Amino acid sequence: MMKPLSTEKLYNHCDLALFDFKTTDELEELDEIIGQRRALKAISFGIGIKKEGYNLYAMGKLGSGKHTVVEKFIQSKAKDEKKPGDWCYVNNFEDPRKPIYLKLEASMGVQLRKDMLELIEELQTVIPSIFESEEYRIQKQAIIDKLTEAKEKSLLELKERAKKNDIYINYTPAGYTLSPMSDDGKVLGKEEYQALSTQDKEHIQEKILTFRNELENIVQDIVIESKIQQKEIRELERKMTKKAVDASIDELKGKYQDYEKVVAYLENVEEDIIDNSQDFLISAQNNLATMGMNYAKQSGIFNRYNVNVIVAHKDVEGAPIVYENNPTYTNLFGEIEHMAQMGALVTDFNLIKAGALHKANGGYLILDASKVLMQPFVWEGLKRMLKSSEIRIEPLARSLSLISTLSLEPETIELDIKIVLIGDRLLYYLLYNYDPEFRELFKINADFENETDRNDDNIQLYARMIGMIARDNGLLPLDKQAVGKVIEYSSRMAEDSQKLTTHLAGLSDLIHEADFIASQEHMDHISKVQIDQAIMEKIERSDRIKDKMYEAIQRGTILIKTEGSAIGQINGVAVLDLGNFSFGNPSKITALTRLGKGGVINIEREAKLSGPTHDKGMMILSSYLAATYAKDFPLSITATLVFEQSYGRIDGDSASCAELFALLSSLSDVALDQSIAVTGSVNQNGQVQAVGGINEKIEGIYDICSLVNGQKTHGIIIPASNVKHLMLKEEVLEAVKNDTFKIYAIESVNEGLEILTGKVSGTKDANGHFPKESINYLVEEKLKLFANKSKQKKI
Template sequence: MPVSPLPPDRLYVACDPADLPFATTAELPDSDAPVGQDRAVAALTFAMGMAAEGYNLFALGIQGTGKESLVRRHLAELAAAMPGPDDWCYVHDFAQPHRPRALSLPHGRGRPFAQAMAALIEDMTVALPRALDSEAVAHRRQALEQELKARQEAAFGDVQKAATEHHLTLVRLSSGLALAPLGEDGEVLAGDAFQKLPEARREALKRDMARLQEQLDHLLRQMPRWERDTRRKVRALERQVAAEALDHLMEDLKAEMADLPQVLEHLDAVTADIVDNLREVLRGEAEGEALPAALASQPGGPLAALRRYRVNCLVHHADGDTAPVVVEDHPTQPNLVGRLEHLQHFGALIADFNLIKPGALHRANGGFLVLEAHKVLAHPFAWQDLKRALKAREIRIEPPGQASGLLPTLSLDPQAIPLRVKVVLLGEPMIFYLLSEHDPDFRELFKVAADFDYRMARSPANTRALAGLLGTIARREGLKPLSRDAVARVIEHGARLVEDQGKLTTHMASLADLMREADHLAGLENAATVGQAHIEAALKAQIARLDRVREHIQEEIEEGTVLIATSGAEVGQVNGLTVMQLGTTLFGRPARISCRVRMGRGELIDIEREVDLGGPLHSKGVMILSAFLAARFAEDTPLSLSASLVFEQSHGPIEGDSASTAELCALLSALAEVPLAQGLAITGAVDQTGRVQAIGGVNEKIEGFFDICAARGLSGDQGVIIPASNARHLMLRADVVEACRDGRFAIHPVETVDQAIETLTGLPAGERQDDGGYPAGSVNRKVAARLAALHRRQRQLYGEAPDPARGRRLGPREEDKAADPG
């Protein structure tokens, strides 16, 4: 006999508002506790507590299950109990100018250090010129110059004295100093007068002039050396004065940084470099006075030399800060590992350590970093450089592609910063599975997975927890509180979302959107609370906004453009149920499935597959039908039929095996020549033994056929046949449940294809008897008889059966032997 329809109380499991111990959600306390995610919370706690390398976390789950909010909240609680990390600064390395040096300072001291150095540079531009132009330094500089002048005059005086003793004198020519003879009157002898002197006198004067000229030349050669010595003494004086001035300027800073040897070492290096390049620094200051400070201090500007004494505070934490929790929503490679910016100067790009900018890894160092997996994977080099930083446990700032050798030159190579961070990746399950399968580094670096479930048990505890969470969302977003019956309706909708009477959704994004839209509708009515009617109206509005395609399809069915029968009976024709998803909307669409049989070679033709419209799962379902038919009706003889199955008026791909039960019923009807009731639609997969298996989208499929029947008028003979295992998934619309309660519509649960065929035909399916046959009048008897008739007719026509293996015909005896080789 056909199975009994499901009673109305099994079509929808309501939430009794009396079970909710509150009037409105305003009475419920705030709750941040995750609902239904115990497994994920345990994994998150474990990963964050593991100090061993590689225990980073991948939080996997569909979007909207609260992964990010739960992770952020949990990490914030952990970070609050952890000390603040160190500050990091970059300074100029005077030994290796191309390799800026990274300095670690206790948290809260990085920015004050940078500010102190900026103030020091500003004070230095005033103090150094003032110290070097002081009266004391001027006197000492003048004394050195006078000492040089006195030495020069003394040396020239000695030469002049020796020349006078030998009747010679020094004369200044355009080419320099020279010696000339003197006459008796003390005047310089001209050329003719010198030639008139006695030869002995001339020779004596020449010898004396040559000897003194050599002494004079030696003196002239010594004078540049004396001047250099004087300049060195002046520079040494200036260096000493500058060093004393800098020591005075740095006195307070060094006292403040006395506990940081690296900083003191850097300050000493700064002092030494300023003293060594004092003239360059002073010249830049003089030239920079005529320009705005912002321009003068840029790379390539007059004050560019002073930039190397600055401190680039890369990461700063204020006093009292705890461990950071950084969420990077745009994880490009530079945003992750930092970047080196450039400034344009006369057409050239110039960079220095002051233009180094931090990345998310710098900001999260000593704490936690949260990233979305698909965004990291979408940006070139981001994933590779993230893995490299985690494996090396250091942050190295490089241009994108530098590590891959795509950039042949590098202007700066900043010193790497040690990395200590826990990374949490958020992503869809498929991303996690693909990375686990194809990236060995991923398994080493992300050893813990927090699997966020999309559903949870519909227990009293979870129901109350969900109600508390709804109230918390309402208060945080300034929404109106929900009444008890509104919460009950939201809970029922949560069960509908996961298609399970005993489960609730954990997709809080959907429920939060529903609350916001219901709050808007309640506001239009000036209601103080959100009631059940507002929730119902919001749900209907969500459907109506995306219901255009479904309405058009239903109109075409009602007008007869798309042929769907809801009354009468037809042979080899059945109403199948499909489901369509367009964006976020899901709706059922009835489809006519027809089957035609004829004599053939045991072929079951899937027309959808033949024209490349059938997907692999659908083709699998059709092949199962062939196996079922052969196992039940052709154990001893070959099938002598050719059957074709098709979804009528189908213009797109068909995928899934949820129509295989309907196709099998159409096939059996065509073979038995027994009509199927057209007021019934059927859905369900089937296995090779004829057991009907559960499918998805059962609520939408039932409602899709119900809408067609309701539009034409419910007769009481209409309904839907579903797998019995899908009964627990029913959360049908109120109008469908009401029609079933009134006997105008029915939901028939079946466990086997025999139950389905009995419900569709009103005839018994028939069980195999001891002699291998089936009872008279049963559908299976009719099918077996039809197959036997086709087989006999084939033998009558050909006198033989086809041999598909050899491509020739077999005689009757050969056929019997082929059918039973034993």
């Protein structure tokens, strides 16, 4: 008879002799990442290669620290890279609807904005003063006097000639009037004029018409000369404004001479100021009228000269690293805001806002893949901009042709960026297989390990990591016993006594909860007691469903037999996963066999409650029966297998071993020990294979047996290949030590049969026969009997 496992096989204790510290405060900071060599190598390659399409997708289990690892690794590389420049948008004086961008060295964009504000503020004083100068007044008066003198001379000459022809030209508020004169130089009255002969009247009208035409010509000439005068005055104003502006603009041109686009912009600014010098006079006049209030700031009359710095890197060291937690369309690509004025929405280049792409341009942008895909149109927009290497700020509604209102069309900005998407493996494979552009744009994937080897070196590193978690989060330090317990808990999380989990979020949560308990007890450090209590309370918060199900078994509502023996009946165990908590749930499995041709019938499958993996396990049972017992005769059997009192879907093949034992018991009419449960899958050759959730399954059986028959000895059969995964709780270890709970590790079906029946299972001799009275002999004889009866019925 096979012996049960000793307690040494059931739990891998941490060797505290490896630690030479009292608390984690004594440990050095951890400057490396544990167990992620492959992922780090991929990240290093992806960041290092500066080619189009070599963006990075970091994939792994949620909570494995992907984001932290990626960000820390990028930080170590980015600090030595060139700091990108500032990005600004300025007015396009030729077409204000199409603002232009300026790119300057870091902090120079902010300086340009400051310089432009100072320039406009200075010119608001200088330009009005230049128009109040003596020089300007003299030159303007000379232009005015020139026209006045020419106008008076022309009119005077016309008046003299008209007077000689007895016509008087007079200017009134209603305009020029022409009247006939008498020989003595007086204007004829109405009666006098009427007394003249018709011939004299006609002669007078002819002269008036002639002089009127000449007067109109002179007036037209004066209008033309007035326009020339206005043009000369405007040129004078331009000349005087240029004189005021030149020095300041030339100073700025010299300051930014290395930026060709900035110099061109300053030239356009100068030209616009010269063309709109009256704005500065109006501003000065309104400042006086409003008792010194800043009219320019309130009216926004000079906003067109602002510099909109959308991205500044004044305090950034190296390349920027941006993590966008909420990657909406506007948060990622920027937006053009609007203001309400007089009941209408208006905008200009000052309302252009940067997105995460702008802020990370020249560096690294980290995004959560699932969040990007959840936001409407963001994924398509991101791919489009990566392929074009340009950032285009465009309202989403406009790009979808939902609105046709007039808006800005900012100049596109060159995009030089490395995108890092962080997500799970399934999402990566879906994108890779169903989105052809994804594989072109994200050519590097960093696959994060879920676990790492539990060796002495990694245990030492793990201790430092635990200390770092405590320090970084302002928690109490842990003593060596507490560290040892956390490491053991890590193996439990990894479901492998020889591994350590890389799921740092779970460990961090445990240390936080233990810290709270220790603080409540006014301790100065965290001990093993607080770690144990935190684990226990974590379970207690989530095990309500387990307690209800176990209570139903204890009260006999769910029938589970944990003592005695029975034919064709066995206790299997499954794992119920509730998200943050999982536990082992025993189920009674029964088998009935009879003569027939139905083979092995899975009642769960017939009721459509069986998953494909469970169905596969049933097919393997049929194959095992035929290959082991019925090579020389037909298999004439109908066997039914069922999980009793199971009302939900069942999947997985971890019960196939237990189902086979129930089936063989029914065929051999040999009872199975009901105090021993079974878990494990089986292959066609009768080898028992490893299953998942082995710790929960063992503990579930132990808990149920303790509730129902606490004083008696119970046990469970598990696959031998699962022994390395065992990290069982203290109560189970104590029960095994006291010989009240036994765990058997088997490699074959025959070994399990002997444990469950107390009889020899039997192996074939050289002639291919099983020993008489062995379990396998009895099974084979029953199958032969069925075959013979089936043959006789046909005859």
